[in-house]
Amino acid sequence: MYFSPSPWNPHQWTLYSAVTITAGSLLGSLDLFLSITDANPNEYSPWHDLVWDPLSYTTTSEENVLYPEALWETNYLHDILLGGIGSLTECGGSEYANIELIAVPADHHNRQGDGSASTRQLIQARAIRDIRPGEVLLTPCRANNQKMMRLYNRNASRTFDDLLQQGMCMDTVSVQPSSIGGHGAFSKQHVSTGQVVMHSPVLLLDRSQLNVVQQHARSSYPTGANENRLPQFARGHGIQFNNTHVRRQQLFTNYVYGRDDSNVLLWPMAPGSNFIQHASSASHESEILPNVGMQWSRQYGHADTLLASESYPVMELLEMAFGEDGYYLVMEYVALRDIKPGDEILLDYGMDWDAAWNEHQQQMQELPREAFVTADEYKQQHAWEPLSTTTLPSYLQTACHFMNMNASEEPSNVAIWQNPTLSYCWRPCDILERLDDENLHYTVVVHPMESIREPSECGVLKTAVQVTQIPREAIRLINRPYTLPEYSDHAFRHEISVPLHGDFYPRHWLLPDPQPYGDFIASPLTPGMMAPIRWQSSAQVVTPWAFRVGVPTSVRQVLLEYCESMGIMDVFRHVTIEGNALQARQNGYLPLADGTKWYLQRPGPEWRSNLHWLSPGDEHSHEHYLQALSASGFDTVLDGVGKYLGMDGLVAFHVTFIAVSQSTEGYQHHDVLWTGAKTYNVIVPLLLANHTGPELDLVEGASFEDGFDDKEDRIVGRYRYEYEVGSMMGDGAVHATSAVDYRRHNEMRLAATIYIADVNEQNANSILKEYTQAYPPDDRDLLLSWAGRHWKKTDPSAQLPRPSDDHILMRRRASEGTVMSQ
Ligand SMILES: C[S@@+](CC[C@H](N)C(=O)[O-])C[C@H]1O[C@@H](n2cnc3c(N)ncnc32)[C@H](O)[C@@H]1O
Structure with missing residues (x-):
């Protein structure tokens, strides 16, 4: 060959x-x-x-x-x-x-x-x-x-x-x-x-x-x-x-x-x-x-x-x-x-392998030998026949061949077996009775299958159904899912080592990231304090459209509590750490606690990551998030930004949580454009991975004046997120999620992304263009009516909405007997 x-x-x-x-x-x-x-x-x-x-x-x-x-x-x-x-x-x-x-x-x-x-x-x-x-x-x-x-x-x-x-x-x-x-x-x-x-x-x-x-x-x-x-x-x-x-x-x-x-x-x-x-x-x-x-x-x-x-x-x-x-x-x-x-x-598989193998050998000697046999072996050893009285080892079960012919109708809980061809619709079942009539028929209870990969030809079975007149050949003995020895916690698993010397693995294939701290200066910031992002090497500003801003400790604490209690954390763990990513461009509504409705999205395949967004899906939910932001002390950030950038007013108009556990190079994009430097996406890290390098690629100098056609030639620096520091991406700040992979350590990165703007007649349309969520609606009048809603240069009473007494955070405070300090 x-x-x-x-x-x-x-x-x-x-x-x-x-x-x-x-x-x-x-x-x-x-x-x-x-x-x-x-x-x-x-x-x-x-x-x-x-x-x-x-x-x-x-x-x-x-x-x-x-x-x-x-x-x-x-x-x-x-x-x-x-x-x-x-x-x-x-x-x-x-x-x-x-x-x-x-x-x-x-x-x-x-x-x-x-x-x-x-x-x-x-x-x-x-x-x-x-x-x-x-x-x-x-x-x-x-x-x-x-x-x-x-x-x-x-x-x-x-x-x-x-x-x-x-x-x-x-x-x-x-x-x-x-x-x-x-x-x-x-x-x-x-x-x-x-x-x-x-x-x-x-x-x-x-x-x-x-x-x-x-x-x-x-x-x-x-x-x-x-x-x-x-x-x-x-x-x-x-x-x-x-x-x-x-x-x-x-x-x-x-x-x-x-x-x-x-x-x-x-x-x-x-x-x-x-x-x-x-x-x-x-x-x-x-x-x-x-x-x-x-x-x-x-x-x-x-x-x-x-x-x-x-x-x-x-x-x-x-x-x-x-x-x-x-x-x-x-x-x-x-x-x-x-x-x-x-x-x-x-x-030579290498010393690591040897050590792992020796440890495994030792473990196997100490462990009682698992009495596992496959279903085939059990059948031979016990001359197995399906009977309701047989007690099987926990890792075996009976399976019945059953196609649910009435999948479109209301599930009935009794059915007569009626499938002449035995193909692959085997589902777990319990034997209730054996009729020793001339054809030897059985009555059984068939259960839904565990797997989502159940072939659609088998028909959907949502609940258990009692089936009569099942012939003997439609009943089998099988191994229960996840009981095979390959799933045993004691099974040996170790890769063979490649040569550790020389350049068999180039340096950039190795962990940790060769440049863990990124390319930019990480100066300390007090809450509300702003600073441009500067190159470590030259102290030059990287782009006029991106900033760092100090965030009070309470913002992270309260938003994490909010995410945990609302179930937001569960959603993100599920789609990132647990490997259940939505398909690219899939999205949909999810009801969460307090009668809120959220919108879960995964962007298109060009993002080359398992990044997902979860954002409020209606007005009530949007206000709910804003109230959590208020409780967290985010007003301090609005005040710092408004004053430093000389804004007239600010509104948090578009609020989201975002999580990721794996990304390749990432999709270079801007969050907003052509708003007269009046709009920023404030990214507040809530959970950072322990095993990570820099997380954000930031492109030098990009702005709305010179367009993005030549972005291939631009210098890209790597930004490392820090707790208590928000990064602000404004008009034309071109950035991307850096290549990271947290899955080996079962970690995800979670951030709040809060879009804030000084909305006016000139920039309202540009702001509307960047809407990607279910809420707020694409409504210019609504956006204009929100101008200065959460911070105003001339009116200190303009603030984020205080949480109502029945807000989940307030209920938690009440049940803990503490009063929220604001
Ligand atoms: C690449 S496979 C080799 C083929 C394997 N023997 C088979 O029959 O499938 C590596 C596995 O073989 C076994 N193995 C290889 N070399 C061994 C050795 N020197 N001592 C014990 N087991 C070894 C271990 O189970 C190891 O995980």
């Missing part, structure tokens, strides 16, 4: 056979078959393009499932990742496919040394027709790979010489059981010291993309106790939330390369490369020594471009690596000494 430029697009490479293969014969070697939990389809991961959907994959053979039957309920959460051939080949559809991939069942699920507590199986490729030398290898389509779908109706081949000249040989190792444990990679040929044993294209990943995001059953949404919990108010309000949390790392972690001080991870894709095992070079007693090391290939791939690109963090790299230009990296395994055919290939 050779990996060489695709006949359809020279930027993309694909897999060819260099020899004749007869129908029915096996290709290459065994390879990796990993299940991936994917309950979070709104967050893109590069492996989304590579995975196979266990429900829609079919082969021409008898063994046309890629997944054990007993995992069918949980497989709504799962996709399958296949190493080597399964990732490097293109899709030919049923018409053009010349190979198929067959799962080699393996009961490895709890054995040390395999993937370490996993459902890791193996895969083998087989020719489904005769294949000529030089033919592209094509598999049946993966379910969700659009890129592949475009190619599938063409057949192509290249000459053997062509392949030899341009391609990488992908057949250098075989995968066999290893004396170390699990399977290992064994050399097929003699390799002399210093020669390349194997080239491997790598998939670049961000560490957070290996999180297992767990969905909760809809029925487990908390009720009653805390009326502000998100799932309560999320129901039926236009926004489809999943209810999930990050549980732990995928088994996939054990197959990737990385280092602890970086979020960049690498997955080797060459056939067999995932089976290279560890041998320590440090251990003197060990007779087994590593015989390969790693380096970047300069012959293949784009190491020079990708490693030099100062893109940070890995999200940027991912965009380059998967963009139209098809940049990719190739790793080389180089022989440290002569390797004979049949020698196991061994790499």
Whole structure:
């Protein structure tokens, strides 16, 4: 097999056979078959393009499932990742496919040394027709790979010489059981010291993309106790939330390369490369020594471009690596000494890995061995038959095949089973009764499925339904979701270390951010005190349209309390930390406490972040937020700004909370323009991440006079947010969210963004143009009537509205027996 430029697009490479293969014969070697939990389809991961959907994959053979039957309920959460051939080949559809991939069942699920507590199986490729030398290898389509779908109706081949000249040989190792444990990679040929044993294209990943995001059953949404919990108010309000949390790392972690001080991870894709095992070079007693090391290939791939690109963090790299230009990296395994055919290939995984493995071994000895069997094993051991009297282990359950035919009607709680074809609508069920009539029928209670990935063809089932006349073949024993060993808290998870010396990982791939304090002067400010933003290097003002302003401590305290008690914090945790981002440009109303109505928005994909806004959705809610601002002491800020900038009056006309946990370079934009320097977005940080560099990119000098056409050439500085300091972005202050990723530490950044303006006849239209929220309405008269509403040069009584007695903050004060000081 050779990996060489695709006949359809020279930027993309694909897999060819260099020899004749007869129908029915096996290709290459065994390879990796990993299940991936994917309950979070709104967050893109590069492996989304590579995975196979266990429900829609079919082969021409008898063994046309890629997944054990007993995992069918949980497989709504799962996709399958296949190493080597399964990732490097293109899709030919049923018409053009010349190979198929067959799962080699393996009961490895709890054995040390395999993937370490996993459902890791193996895969083998087989020719489904005769294949000529030089033919592209094509598999049946993966379910969700659009890129592949475009190619599938063409057949192509290249000459053997062509392949030899341009391609990488992908057949250098075989995968066999290893004396170390699990399977290992064994050399097929003699390799002399210093020669390349194997080239491997790598998939670049961000560490957070290996999180297992767990969905909760809809029925487990908390009720009653805390009326502000998100799932309560999320129901039926236009926004489809999943209810999930990050549980732990995928088994996939054990197959990737990385280092602890970086979020960049690498997955080797060459056939067999995932089976290279560890041998320590440090251990003197060990007779087994590593015989390969790693380096970047300069012959293949784009190491020079990708490693030099100062893109940070890995999200940027991912965009380059998967963009139209098809940049990719190739790793080389180089022989440290002569390797004979049949020698196991061994790499030093590094000291961190060794330490983690030893700790894991120790833990396993101390822990009672978990008595876990798969549903299939249980069935064999206990000759299982569905009976209402059987007590099953907690990790097993019965499932019934049930399509809800009456999905559009009011849910009835009794139904007669009426589905002749058994496909994939398996739902949890309890057996009530077995009728020993001539066909052996059952009466059961079918429960809604936990997964939001439930196929729509199965019909929606919101509540449990009693179903009669279910035949035996529509009942199965399955493993409950999230009970497989791969979800065990004790499963071993550790990446393989890349070389720590030299420049294998360029400096800008490493954490922490190389420039943690940013580029600007952070002088101390008292509440209400203003200062322009200045370069640290020259003390020059960066842009005339941006300022820092001192904010009283109470602003942060009170607004945080407000966010917690209103449920705003829950909303943001849910969409950022817990990984339930809305889709780009999705938005909708959410009712929160005190009869308020809020509007949750995620901007378009050009923002390249999971930033979300939550703003008041109507007048009552807007006033509610303003009252919280008043209680926080924000009037001091208005007074400072008004006086320093010589305003006539000020109104906080557009008030929002904003949160983010991941952003790539960010979208350069201005918040307001052409208002005569009378409007500012005051960003008040409420929660800052502990593990962060600067958060805001600020463009030098941009203003409304010189436009933004040449912004590519502008100098960009990085601003670090501080508590008790607001940053003010005014007319033409071009800025963007810096590239950050807080997900590894489960953190988010939260800020209040308060738009204030000295509104007048001249600037009202320009201000209206920048409205992005549901409230206030696009109404010039209303805006003009608000001029000077919250601060006036000539009238000290103009202030933010005081909270009413029934405001949530006042009720909390009253119940705590304290009087709010204002
Ligand atoms: C890249 S995989 C290697 C292939 C793996 N043996 C399999 O069959 O799937 C890495 C995993 O193999 C196991 N492993 C590799 N080298 C090992 C060693 N020297 N001792 C124990 N386990 C090892 C660990 O479970 C590790 O997480």
